[in-house]
Amino acid sequence: MFKYNFLSNIYINRFTFVKKYILSIKIDQIQAPIANEMIAFESKFSAYMKSNVFLLDKIMAYIVKRKGKQLRPMFVFFVAKLVDNQVNDKTYRGAALIELLHTATLVHDDVVDESNYRRGFFSINALWKNKIAVLVGDYLLSRGLLLSVDNEDFDLLKIVSFAVKEMSEGELLQIEKARLLNITEQDYFTIIRQKTASLIASCCAAGAASVTNDAKMIEKLKLMGEKIGMAFQIKDDLFDYGTSDIGKPLGIDIKEKKMTLPLIYALSKANNTDKRNVVNIIKNHSQNTQKVDEVIQFVKNSGGIEYANKIMQNYLNEAFLILDEWPENEYKSALKNLISYTIERNN
Numbered sequence: 001m002f003k004y005n006f007l008s009n010i011y012i013n014r015f016t017f018v019k020k021y022i023l024s025i026k027i028d029q030i031q032a033p034i035a036n037e038m039i040a041f042e043s044k045f046s047a048y049m050k051s052n053v054f055l056l057d058k059i060m061a062y063i064v065k066r067k068g069k070q071l072r073p074m075f076v077f078f079v080a081k082l083v084d085n086q087v088n089d090k091t092y093r094g095a096a097l098i099e100l101l102h103t104a105t106l107v108h109d110d111v112v113d114e115s116n117y118r119r120g121f122f123s124i125n126a127l128w129k130n131k132i133a134v135l136v137g138d139y140l141l142s143r144g145l146l147l148s149v150d151n152e153d154f155d156l157l158k159i160v161s162f163a164v165k166e167m168s169e170g171e172l173l174q175i176e177k178a179r180l181l182n183i184t185e186q187d188y189f190t191i192i193r194q195k196t197a198s199l200i201a202s203c204c205a206a207g208a209a210s211v212t213n214d215a216k217m218i219e220k221l222k223l224m225g226e227k228i229g230m231a232f233q234i235k236d237d238l239f240d241y242g243t244s245d246i247g248k249p250l251g252i253d254i255k256e257k258k259m260t261l262p263l264i265y266a267l268s269k270a271n272n273t274d275k276r277n278v279v280n281i282i283k284n285h286s287q288n289t290q291k292v293d294e295v296i297q298f299v300k301n302s303g304g305i306e307y308a309n310k311i312m313q314n315y316l317n318e319a320f321l322i323l324d325e326w327p328e329n330e331y332k333s334a335l336k337n338l339i340s341y342t343i344e345r346n347n
Helices: 006-022 027-048 054-065 071-084 089-113 124-150 154-180 185-209 215-239 261-269 272-284 289-301 304-323 330-344
Strands: none
Touching: 027 054, 027 071, 027 089, 027 330, 054 124, 071 089, 071 185, 071 215, 071 330, 089 124, 089 154, 089 185, 124 154, 154 185, 185 215, 185 261, 215 261, 215 304, 215 330, 261 272, 261 289, 261 304, 272 289, 289 304, 304 330
């Protein structure tokens, strides 16, 4: 991992400035250099989701309507323009493939988690029940596969399929470790690399692969995406301790017995008595709000928040170091802003 030295301090100071700037602008301002591409993408994506079944088209329209900030397609387009100053039909297909396969995993996740909401909207399973939701997820998956196969985008299919495999393995590893509550720091990094970072890595790799055949360049930009994804997930885990008001219920990860970096670090520094007490709360009293508050305070007092912030900053520095190998232009500047926005988001 990138160690702190004089150069990293430059990146920290620069990021502090960028952080203040980035929180004052909105996502549509960051998106401005690819605004036309994003408009075209929405139209193409809707067309890719079309079917011959009225019910399915109705559900697809609902999915499109509740879209989020579309950060993943933005990474695809910005990286393509960083590499070749343009996008092409393959770039659009790469962005669509990622969105189709990712949306399929979210629909299936909501069924598994028995979740009734997704981004403030009712989930597919809440509105149309589990059987239809599973079939919708399967349809999205098949549309993504066919989109790639029909256009012989086998390189893109390999990139994104690998990410989906990683995401599934990461979820299962987290479930396994949650049962035993024996997760190490290295386990944690493996889980978030697979669960979260692999998808952002695939966005950057797909964007590059759509405009170049340079394997080393594609791999380097994929690594940049992985670093961004690692920082993104650590930031998300910090929200659990009340580091920002984003609407995420305080202590929800603890209640779900998820061992995240701030807690793992705090436990590693605790004496045996404190460690047994915290593990007992997580194992047997995780639905008790007062007990969960005890764990949150324990983590804060043990330096877990500061440690996780430092590691997040390291990953961010590593991502910027890779990006700085490219010459300055409007797409590189926008990509820097997007990376900062991704990490410093408040929702």
